Structure formats: structure tokens, C-alpha cells
Amino acid sequence: MSTKDVTRQLATWIVGCRLDDIPAPVQAEGVRTFFNWMGCAVGGASHETVDRALAGIGPFAGKPQASVLGRGERLDVPNAALINGISSHVLDYDDTHLKTIIHPAGPVASALLAAAEYQPMTGADFLNALIVGVEVECRIGNSVYPEHYDRGWHITGTTGVFGAAAAVGHMLKLNETEMVWALGIAATQASGLREMFGTMCKSLHPGAAARNGALAAFLAKAGFDSSLRAIEAPRGFANVLSTKQDYNEILGGLGQNWEAGLNSYKPFACGIVIHPTIDGCQQLREELGDAVRKIAAVRLRTHPLVLELTGKRTPKTGLETKFSVFHAAACALLRGDGSPTAFTDEAANAPDIIALRDKVSATSDTSVHEASVVIEVEFTDGRVIEKVIERAIGSHEKPLSNAHLERKFAHQASLVVGDEVTQALMALCWRLPELGDVGEVARASVPAGLRDAAE
Structure with a gap:
């Protein structure tokens, strides 16, 4: 493998990959990826963050070419x-490539579906391009993780732009040179800072990656060139x-x-x-019943990433609670909740959650797996119990079933x-490979009343 032309070798593969080249289990996972992404995008559509983003860009938007999912607006x-x-990312409920913590679908599916409303494509072609885009961003992520992430880059934003460019470029049938350019145009726009976690700006990262990746592909199609060795x-x-x-992580296999x-x-x-902690605390709530009101202390032993990423001790907003293992533990114990309603401004400031949150402590332990946790609960009478989660629900060992994905979506x-x-x-989402026009899915996400008003 030559490291002198990584970008070109990757571009060659992107251009040549066909759906028949992709194993059936990977295609099935691609459909699940799309299904989960759509549920998250519609679920997040009414969030204040989306309202403010639309208010900011609305006056400058171009022709109404594509749907804003779950809403009446149409934008360029x-x-x-x-x-x-x-x-799709604002609720932090989306997909995760566990090896790199990339959230793959947000940048790729958002770019691809918007482009597919402008230039119609079949569901099968969409699935092909979606999988190609996810593969590209995750492989590029593998090549620089964890050092890239440790420097403070939000890897979903920085690698997602490549995935979006690859997917839309595949849809546009870019030739090899054009695809090299698209990857280069994407590379020079790679961005996203971890400092933004807990703010509206975090969800801007996959959104900007989607927009910039789509632009990269369209610019390349128009002959806009870039470095041939951008990666x-x-x-x-x-x-x-x-x-x-x-670079073997990009090209190997x-x-x-x-x-x-x-x-x-x-x-x-x-x-x-935080998921292992929520999983364990929900189980404890089921086992303890009213005894959760008699908790004197909760002690967590977690992987070091937990406190690094989610160590906010006193979150004040719903977005901040998503990065507080202390809040998550308290809310799961008191309410049994890990859904979007557990991470709202109301929950962040609920007196009972704050009171229990203040009793939660956490220590880092390198012997604890990322998908594991040890929870020790002490009661007011001095009794102590322990709950160990070896692998949390949602991990590779305990993946969500299609039925669970449907409940989550609904x-x-x-x-x-x-x-x-x-x-x-x-x-419609489950029927993705059969669809004659995938844009039908985007339009179906908008209630008739809102769609009629927009028209």
C-alpha cells in the first residue's frame, strides 16, 4: 500500500463501489442506520436549537429545493x-461508531437526502451512497483516532464532511479525479471543537459537515479543483x-x-x-422501588472517558445535562428515564434530581471498560449494595433490536x-431499498397541514 496517494486510492474505491459489492448484512445495517437517523432528525425538529438556526439562516436561504424534516420549511x-x-444530533440520540465515537449518519444522510430531493434517486442507490459515505468517514476517523480527538477535535464534524462529500459525490457519479477534488474540498473544511459540547454549537458540527460535504461534491462536479493529496x-x-x-486504517481491507x-x-x-451508568441505575430503580428515596450516596467507578467527556457537576440546561454523568445517574434512579425528557431544562433544575445528583460521585478506573460501570449505592441506614454492568444496552454485545429502534423512533x-x-x-424507512424516489421519505416526514402551508 502506497501512502503517497491515499486520497486517490480512496476516491477510486468510492467511485467504483456498487450496492452488489456490499454484503447483505452491511446493507441491512445501512437501512437501520437510515431508520434511526430519520427518527432522530424528526424528533429533534422542534428543538429550540433548530428554531434558532432557522431564524439565523432563513433570510439568506436560496430556492426551496429540499425539506426540513418534521417541519414545513423548505430550503436550498x-x-x-x-x-x-x-x-438529527441535537438530542444526542443518534448512532455511534464505537471505535471512534463518530456519529456517522448525521453528516452523511443529511447531505444525501437533501441532494436527493433536488436530483431524485432510488432507495437502492441512496443506500449504496449512504454506506459508502459512512465507510469513508469511519475509516478516516480510525486513521487519526484517538490522538485527533484528544487534541480537542469533534471527530463527527471533522470526518463527517468527508463522508458527506463521498456520498453526494457517489450520487452525482463523479469520476475519479472529481472525487479526489471533492475529498480535498471536504478536507479543507474539516472542523468542530469539543469545547462546544453542552451548547447548541455541538449539533452545528454534523450540520456543517453535511452542508460542506455536499458543497464539496457539487463544486467538484463543476470542475472546482483541490489538492490531489488532501488527506x-x-x-x-x-x-x-x-x-x-x-493510512492502513483507510485502505486496508x-x-x-x-x-x-x-x-x-x-x-x-x-x-x-454515560449509557452504562443509566442502564445500571434504571435496573437499580426497578429493584429498589421506593428505597431510592433513602439513598445517602451513589459512587461510580467508570472508564476515564466518562469524567473527561461528561463530568459536568452542576448542569444548568438540558444540553449540559447530556454531558453530566451525575445528572444522568440521579434522573435514572428517580425517574427511570434516559429518553430526551430526561435531558431538558426542567430536569436540569428539578429540586429532587439536584438533591440526588449532589450525592453522586465518580472516580476513573482504567480497568473499567468503556461500556461498563460499577455502581455502589449506600442507604441512610448504612446498608451498601453494588451493581456491575459488564456491557451496557446499545453496545456491540447488546445491540438494539429493530423493535427497540421502532419504539425509540415512535x-x-x-x-x-x-x-x-x-x-x-x-x-417507508424500512422499505428504503425498494423506493423509486427516496425523496418521498423526506416529504412524508412533514405533516400535511405544514406541507400545505409551505406550498
Whole structure:
């Protein structure tokens, strides 16, 4: 394998990959990826963050070419990709490539579906491009993780732009040189800072990656060129944004070993490293009943990433609670909740949750797996019990079933668009490979009344 032309070798694979080249289990995971993403995008559509983003860009948006999922607005393709990327991530309920903590679908599906409303494509072609995009972003992520992430880059934003460019470029049938350009245009727009976690700006990262990746593909199609070695050059993406550059992670086994088949889906609407704690605390609540009111202290032993990513001791807003293991533990013990309703401004400031949150402590332990936790609960009478979660629900060892994905989709989407629209939308998403026009899914996400008003 030559490291002198990584970008070109990757582009060659992107251009040549066909749906028949993708194993059936990976295709099935691609459908699950799309299904989960759509539920999250519609579920997040009414969030204040989306309202403010639309208020900011609305006056400058172009022709109404693509749907804002779950809402009545229609925007130009780049801005529709931006908004749908924001809404799909704002609840922190989306998918996760566990090896890198990338949330793959937000940048890729948001860009691709917006483009597909402008240039219609079949569901099968969409699935092909979606899987290609997810594969590209995850492999590029593998090549620089964890050093890239440890430097403070939000890897969903920085690698998602490549995935979006690859997917839309595949849809546009870019040739090899054009695809190299698209990857280069994407590379020079790679961005997203972990400092933004707990703010509206975090969900901007996948949205911006979707918009910028789509633009990269459209610019390349128009003949807009870039460096031919944007990933591997001394001043390219990998060398500038990371101290690790393992190009075998990009090219090794390409088309044979599939990162897109390793996607996972969140059972809880928060940072994924908190999930073992919520899983364990929900189980404790079921076992303890009213005794949770007699808790004197909760002590957690967690993987070091938990406190690094979710160590907010006194969150004040719903977005901040998604990065507080202390809040998550208290809310799960008191309410049994890990859904979006557990991470609202109301929950952040609820007196009973705050009181129990203040009794929760956590210590880092390198011997604890990322998907595990040890929870020790002490009661007011001095009694102590322990709960160990070896692998949390949603991990590779305990993946969410299709039935669980449907419950998750229905719970969040029905609050925004109602039960009837939600049920019809879920059925369409499962039928993705059969659809003659995938844009039908985007349009079906908008209730008739809102759609009529927009028209």
C-alpha cells in the first residue's frame, strides 16, 4: 500500500463501489442506520436549537429545493442539509461508531437526502451512497483516532464532511479525479471543537459537515479543483489535525471489512459513555422501588472517558445535562428515564434530581471498560449494595433490536409530527431499498397541514 496517494486510492474505491459489492448484512445495517437517523432528525425538529438556526439562516436561504424534516420549511440543498444535520444530533440520540465515537449518519444522510430531493434517486442507490459515505468517514476517523480527538477535535464534524462529500459525490457519479477534488474540498473544511459540547454549537458540527460535504461534491462536479493529496500530504488533513496517521486504517481491507456494518444506536439521549451508568441505575430503580428515596450516596467507578467527556457537576440546561454523568445517574434512579425528557431544562433544575445528583460521585478506573460501570449505592441506614454492568444496552454485545429502534423512533417523532405521520414514516424507512424516489421519505416526514402551508 502506497501512502503517497491515499486520497486517490480512496476516491477510486468510492467511485467504483456498487450496492452488489456490499454484503447483505452491511446493507441491512445501512437501512437501520437510515431508520434511526430519520427518527432522530424528526424528533429533534422542534428543538429550540433548530428554531434558532432557522431564524439565523432563513433570510439568506436560496430556492426551496429540499425539506426540513418534521417541519414545513423548505430550503436550498446546502441549508436543508445543515438544518437536518443539526436536528438529527441535537438530542444526542443518534448512532455511534464505537471505535471512534463518530456519529456517522448525521453528516452523511443529511447531505444525501437533501441532494436527493433536488436530483431524485432510488432507495437502492441512496443506500449504496449512504454506506459508502459512512465507510469513508469511519475509516478516516480510525486513521487519526484517538490522538485527533484528544487534541480537542469533534471527530463527527471533522470526518463527517468527508463522508458527506463521498456520498453526494457517489450520487452525482463523479469520476475519479472529481472525487479526489471533492475529498480535498471536504478536507479543507474539516472542523468542530469539543469545547462546544453542552451548547447548541455541538449539533452545528454534523450540520456543517453535511452542508460542506455536499458543497464539496457539487463544486467538484463543476470542475472546482483541490489538492490531489488532501488527506496524506504533509500539510493535509491527517498531519495537520492529528499526531497519528495510520493510512492502513483507510485502505486496508477496503471493500472487504466494513466499518459501516459496526454502527450502533443509542438507547439513551446523551453522551454514549454515560449509557452504562443509566442502564445500571434504571435496573437499580426497578429493584429498589421506593428505597431510592433513602439513598445517602451513589459512587461510580467508570472508564476515564466518562469524567473527561461528561463530568459536568452542576448542569444548568438540558444540553449540559447530556454531558453530566451525575445528572444522568440521579434522573435514572428517580425517574427511570434516559429518553430526551430526561435531558431538558426542567430536569436540569428539578429540586429532587439536584438533591440526588449532589450525592453522586465518580472516580476513573482504567480497568473499567468503556461500556461498563460499577455502581455502589449506600442507604441512610448504612446498608451498601453494588451493581456491575459488564456491557451496557446499545453496545456491540447488546445491540438494539429493530423493535427497540421502532419504539425509540415512535417515542420521539410522535411528539413532533403525531402518531399517524410517524407510523407511515417508519414503514417507508424500512422499505428504503425498494423506493423509486427516496425523496418521498423526506416529504412524508412533514405533516400535511405544514406541507400545505409551505406550498
